[in-house]
Amino acid sequence: xxxxxxxxxxxxDDSLHGHDERVEDAEPVQHVHLKTIVLLIAIxxxxxxxxxxxxGAGFLGSSVTAIVGGSNKSTWLVSTMxxxxxxxxxxxxxxxxxxxxxxxxxxxxxxxxxxxIIVSRSNSIGMAxxxxxxxxxxxxxxxxxxxxxxxxxxxxxRPIAQASTNSAAxxxxxxxxxxxxxxxxxxxxxxxxxxxITAGAYGLSTLVVFALYHPPARELQQKYxxxxxxxxxxxxxxxxxxxxxxxxxxxxxxAMSVYPWRSAQILAPxxxxxxxxxxxxxxxxxxxxxxxxxxxxxxxxxxxxxxxxCILAEGISFFAANNYFGFxxxxxxxxxxxxxxxxxxxxWFSLLISTWIAGVYCSRSKTIRLPTALAFISFTLxxxxxxxxxxxxxxxxxxxxxxxxxxxxxxxxxALVVVAQLSTPPELISITTGLMIATRSFGGxxxxxxxxxxxxxxxxxxxxxxxxxxxxxxxxDTSNLGQLLGALTxxxxxxxxxxxxxxxxxxxxxxAGVKEAYSLGFRYVWVTAAAFAALAVIGASFLIDxxxxxxxxxxxxxxxxxxxxxxxxxxxxxxxxxxxESxx
Numbered sequence: 001x002x003x004x005x006x007x008x009x010x011x012x013d014d015s016l017h018g019h020d021e022r023v024e025d026a027e028p029v030q031h032v033h034l035k036t037i038v039l040l041i042a043i044x045x046x047x048x049x050x051x052x053x054x055x056g057a058g059f060l061g062s063s064v065t066a067i068v069g070g071s072n073k074s075t076w077l078v079s080t081m082x083x084x085x086x087x088x089x090x091x092x093x094x095x096x097x098x099x100x101x102x103x104x105x106x107x108x109x110x111x112x113x114x115x116x117i118i119v120s121r122s123n124s125i126g127m128a129x130x131x132x133x134x135x136x137x138x139x140x141x142x143x144x145x146x147x148x149x150x151x152x153x154x155x156x157x158r159p160i161a162q163a164s165t166n167s168a169a170x171x172x173x174x175x176x177x178x179x180x181x182x183x184x185x186x187x188x189x190x191x192x193x194x195x196x197i198t199a200g201a202y203g204l205s206t207l208v209v210f211a212l213y214h215p216p217a218r219e220l221q222q223k224y225x226x227x228x229x230x231x232x233x234x235x236x237x238x239x240x241x242x243x244x245x246x247x248x249x250x251x252x253x254x255a256m257s258v259y260p261w262r263s264a265q266i267l268a269p270x271x272x273x274x275x276x277x278x279x280x281x282x283x284x285x286x287x288x289x290x291x292x293x294x295x296x297x298x299x300x301x302x303x304x305x306x307x308x309x310c311i312l313a314e315g316i317s318f319f320a321a322n323n324y325f326g327f328x329x330x331x332x333x334x335x336x337x338x339x340x341x342x343x344x345x346x347x348w349f350s351l352l353i354s355t356w357i358a359g360v361y362c363s364r365s366k367t368i369r370l371p372t373a374l375a376f377i378s379f380t381l382x383x384x385x386x387x388x389x390x391x392x393x394x395x396x397x398x399x400x401x402x403x404x405x406x407x408x409x410x411x412x413x414x415a416l417v418v419v420a421q422l423s424t425p426p427e428l429i430s431i432t433t434g435l436m437i438a439t440r441s442f443g444g445x446x447x448x449x450x451x452x453x454x455x456x457x458x459x460x461x462x463x464x465x466x467x468x469x470x471x472x473x474x475x476x477d478t479s480n481l482g483q484l485l486g487a488l489t490x491x492x493x494x495x496x497x498x499x500x501x502x503x504x505x506x507x508x509x510x511x512a513g514v515k516e517a518y519s520l521g522f523r524y525v526w527v528t529a530a531a532f533a534a535l536a537v538i539g540a541s542f543l544i545d546x547x548x549x550x551x552x553x554x555x556x557x558x559x560x561x562x563x564x565x566x567x568x569x570x571x572x573x574x575x576x577x578x579x580x581e582s583x584x
Contacts, residue, residue, distance in 0.1 A: 036152050036153070038212060039148075039152065039212050039213055040149060040152065040153070040161070040164060041164075042205070042208045042209055042212045042213065043105075043145055043148050043149055043209065043213070044145070044149060044164050044165050044167075044168035044169075045168060045205050045208065046105065046109060046141070046145055046205045046206070046209055047142070047145045047146075047165055047168050047169050047172070048168040048169060048171055048172035048175075048205075049109075049112070049172060049198070049201045049202055049205050050112070050138060050139065050141075050142065050169075050172070051168075051169040051170075051172035051173045051176065052172035052173070052175055052176040052179075052198060052201065053081075053112065053116070053135065053138075053176070053198045053202075054078065054081050054139075054176075055172070055173045055176035055177060055180070055322075056176040056177075056179070056180040056194055056195075056198065057077045057078050057081060057132065058077075058078045058322055058323060059176065059177060059180050059181070059326060059337070059341060060180045060184055060191045060194060060337075061074035061075070061077050061078070062074065062188075062337070063184040063188040063189075063190065063191040063337070064077060064119075064122075064125075064128055064188075064191050065125060066188035067188050067189050067191065068122055068123060068124050068125050068127070068128055069124065069125055070124070070125025070126075073125050073129065074125075075253055075448065075452070076129045076132070076253060077128065077129065077132050078323075078448075079249065079253045079445065079448065080129060080132045080133045080136045081132065081135075081136045081139055082139075082249075082319075082441045082442075082444045082445045082448075083136070083245065083246060083249045083250075083253075083441070083445060084133070084136035084137060084139045084140065085136075085139035085140070085142055085437060085438065085440075085441035086245050086249070086438045086439075086441035086442040086445060087241065087242045087245050087246060087438075088108075088137065088139060088140030089139075089140060089142060089143045089434040089435070089437045089438035089441070090143075090237075090238075090241065090292045090431060090434045090435055090438050091140075091233075091234075091238045091241075091242070091292070091434075092104055092108070092140040092141065092143070092144060092434065093143045093144060093147070093430040093431045093433060093434025093435075094233060094234060094292060094430070094431050094434070095233060096144050096147075096430050097218070097220050097427070097428075097430050097431065098220050098221065098224065098229040098232065098233075099221060099229065100215065100217065100218060100221050101144050101147070101148055101213075101215065101430075102209075102213050102214070102215060104140070104141060104144055105141045105144055105145065105148075105206075105209055105213070106206055106209060106210050108137055108138050108139075108140045108141040109138050109141055109202055109205065109206040109209070110202075110203075110206055111134055111135060111137035111138055112135045112137070112138030112198075112199075112202035112206075113135075113199045113200075113202035113203040113206065114134055114135070114199075115131045115132060115133070115134030115135020115136065115137070115138075116131065116135050116195045116196070116198045116199035116202060117131070117195075117196070117199045118130060118131030118134060118135075119131035119132055119135065119195040120191075120192045120193075120194075120195035120196045120199065121192075131195075135198075135202075138202065139441075142437050143430065143433040143434035143435075143436070143437040143438070144430065144433075144434075145165065146162070146165055146417055146433045146436075146437065147421075147429050147430045147432075147433045147434075148213075149161040149162065149164065149165045150162065150417075150418075150421055150429065150433075151426075151429055155422065156363060156366075157363060158363070158418045158421060158422065159358065159359040159360070159361075159362035159363045159414055159415070159418050160359045160360070160363055162355075162359060162413070162414045162417050162418055163355045163356045163358065163359030163360075163414055164359075166351070166355040166409075166410060166413050166414055167352050167355055167356065170348050170349075170351045170352040170355070170410075171352070173348045173351075174345050174348045174349065174352075177326075177341035177342075177344055177345055177348070178341065178342075178345065179194060179197065180194050180341070181337050181338030181339075181340075181341040181342070182338060184337060184338075185336065185337070185338045186336075220427075232290070234288065234290075234291035234292050236283055236287075236288075236291075237280060237283060237284060237288070237291045237292045237293075238292075240276050240277070240279050240280035240283060241277070241280045241292065243273075243276050244273050244274075244275075244276030244277035244279070244280055245273070245277070245442065245445075246273070247269040247270070247272050247273030247276065248269070248270065248273030248274060248276075248277060249273075249445045250269050250273075251266045251267075251268075251269040251270035251273060252270070252445060252446065252448070252449035253445070253448065253449065254266060255270075255449060255453070261453075281293075292431060292434075292435070293435070294428055294431060296424070296425050296428060297424045297425075297428060297431070297432060297435075300423050300424060300425075301423060301544055302542065302544070303419055303420070303423035303543055303544055303546065304420055304423050304424050304432070306539050306540070306542055306543050307416050307419050307420040307423070307436065307543070308420075308435065308436065308439050309536070309539050310372065310376070310412070310416055310536045310539050310540055311412075311416050311420075311436050311439050311440045311443070312439050312440070312442070312443040313376070313443065313532045313533060313535060313536035313539070314375075314376075314379070314408075314409075314412045314413070314416065314440060314443070314536065315439070315440035315441065315442070315443025315444045315447065316443040316444070316446065316447040316450075316529065316532045317379045317383065317408070317447075317529045317532055317533045317536075318409060318440075318444065319443070319444040319447040319448055319451070320383065320447065320451055320525055320526065320528070320529035321344075321347065321382070321386075321405050321529075322444075323448065323451065324451065324455075324522060324525050324526075325343070325344050325347070325386075325402075325405075326340040326341055326343070326344050327340075327522075328386075328389065328518075328519075328522045329343045329344075329398060331515065331518045332389065332390075332391045332394075332395075332515055332518065332519055332522075333391075333395045343398055343399065343402065344402070346399055346402035346403060346406070347402040347403065347405040347406040347409070348406060349406065350402065350403035350404075350405070350406025350407055350410070351405075351406035351407075351409045351410040352406075352410070353406075353410070354406055354407045354409075354410030354411055355409075355410035355411070355413070355414050356410075357410075357411075358371050358375075358410055358411040358414045358415060359414055362414065362415055362418060366545065366546075366547040367545045367547070368415045368418060368419040368543055368545050368546065369540065369541065369543040369544070369545055371411050371414075371415045372411070372412060372415045372416060372419070372540040372543060373537055373540040373541050374411060375407070375408045375409075375410075375411035375412035375415065375540075376408065376412065376533050376534075376536040376537040376540055377537055378404045378405075378407040378408035378411070379404075379405070379408035379409075379412070379529075379530075379533035379536070380530050380533040380534045380537060381404050382401055382402075382404035382405045382408060383526045383527070383529040383530035383533055384526070384530050385397070385401040385404065386401060386522070386526040387522075387523045387526035387527050387530065389519060389522070389523075390516075390519050391512065391515040391516060391519055408533075416436065417433065417436055419543060419546060420432050420433070420436050421433065422546040423544075423546050447529075447532075450528060451525045451528065451529075454521075454524045454525055454528055455521045455522070455524070455525050456521075458517075458520050458521040458523075458524050459517060459518065459521040462516075462517040462520050462521065463485060463489070463513075463514065463517040463518075464481065464485060465517070466513035466514070466516045466517040467481065467484065467485060467488070467510050467513040467514060467517070468481055468513075469513065470509040470510055470512055470513035470516075471484070471506050471509050471510050471513065474503075474505060474506050474509055475506075476502075476506050476510075483499050483500075484499045484502065484510060487499055488510060488511070488514055489514075
């Protein structure tokens with residue numbers, strides 16, 4: 001029964017959208033000029049800097065803690081950023097509809113610059129995390145950047161707009177790995193230079209947006225007074241979401257290394273945060289229609305809800321690779337940080353290619369469902385292949401596995417953001433994108449705690465067993481096993497040489513045992529990630545292609561009506577398309 005109703009709703013929607021499509025040619029043709037393209041480049045560069053920063057923060061965590069200490073808190077260098085993106089995305093997106101996008105991008109990006117300077121000067125882990133928390137405010141601008149890129153171009157070019165955003169992010173990621181790795185090669189203190197460079201990049205990109213982005217005032221900006229705008233914001237929703245997410249994420253991140261799972265320090269914020277998030281869902285469902293989860297977002301069929309679930313799974317899958325890919329290459333195959341990063345860039349290069357292929361394909365075929373399903377099949381395959389790695393095999397295989405990660409990332413991010421934007425009302429594009437980015441970041445936060453728990457659990461049981469099995473047959477005294485394990489896991493060569501009864505052959509056997517234990521820990525991380533990706537394949541197959549929405553309409557042009565009516569960059573394409581249709 002429900003299925004029939006859904007199909008009827010879809011048919012009604014399609015007929016409505018089909019009507020829009022027929023009217024499209026009656027509307028004046030809107031052309032894009034160089035002014036819009038230059039702004040698009042400036043906006044996506046801002047995003048590239050953010051990814052440069054977040055990839056570097058994950059990659060250089062061990063370099064930072066080697067200098068300032070506090071290795072058990074290094075996860076917070078990245079967690080502050082994912083928590084900030086999840087918390088700030090929806091409120092900033094909603095406010096940007098009332099006050100315009102410009103100042104939100106400029107002010108939040110400025111915090112990126114300030115925070116990076118603090119990290120570069122830090123002399124304790126607390127100061128480094130505080131600096132990251134300040135710079136993490138820049139993550140609040142992420143959904144606004146995605147929205148600007150989409151709304152300044154014709155709707156049929158949305159996948160191309162998202163491809164440009166993703167390819168900029170990819171270049172930022174590749175540069176983050178290469179620059180971060182090169183600066184800290186045999187010199188952990190090089191992390192300071194990395195954060196100085198990031199501060200400069202934030203500063204420069206913010207100035208460029210300040211100079212180039214002067215959009216005309218939107219209808220909502222002029223329609224309401226400041227007091228009316230403030231009254232329309234979802235203050236109860238913000239309170240429940242932000243406090244709930246911060247407490248929930250704090251407990252998950254701290255449970256990884258700082259406090260035991262069953263301690264009051266973990267359970268109190270975990271339970272409180274969970275209750276607040278449930279309260280947020282109930283409030284948005286029953287007590288308001290126009291909050292962050294605006295009810296109109298769900299009126300045009302099931303696509304938005306499915307896109308949310310899929311991007312949650314994408315966030316969970318991506319953070320497995322982001323945190324464990326380089327780590328595994330370094331541990332199993334004795335690679336330094338820089339060369340482990342080089343292996344990871346293979347995935348980013350394939351992302352760069354796949355996001356453009358996906359963008360052009362979605363734009364031309366006007367389909368989303370097939371590319372999204374293929375993206376998650378690719379994610380599942382990548383995680384399954386990574387789970388098969390052992391210390392004895394796979395070093396060369398990794399280069400063949402990594403492109404499947406890039407293919408999944410490039411296609412899924414592009415298609416999911418586009419299908420969400422085209423399946424919701426145009427005036428809600430900002431909050432639509434904000435919720436998508438927040439959900440992805442929330443998925444990442446959950447993922448980090450799940451993977452750390454799985455990995456640590458395996459390692460704590462397998463490490464003593466594997467090292468004992470490798471060394472005791474060679475005559476090593478079991479009473480010294482604890483000391484040997486401590487020395488091996490710290491990587492301190494002096495401490496290893498001081499363990500009684502250690503010979504080169506015992507040390508070699510112990511090293512092989514450590515690698516075997518680690519490979520089992522990694523395997524369970526990849527299996528967990530594969531399970532989430534496989535679920536998303538099923539979800540993606542229920543998407544409905546918003547074919548009629550791929551039209552020539554521009555939702556928020558930065559050019560005047562007069563400029564848009566003049567022939568522009570896409571003029572020849574349009575005439576060719578028009579000519580072809582008239583003959584058809």
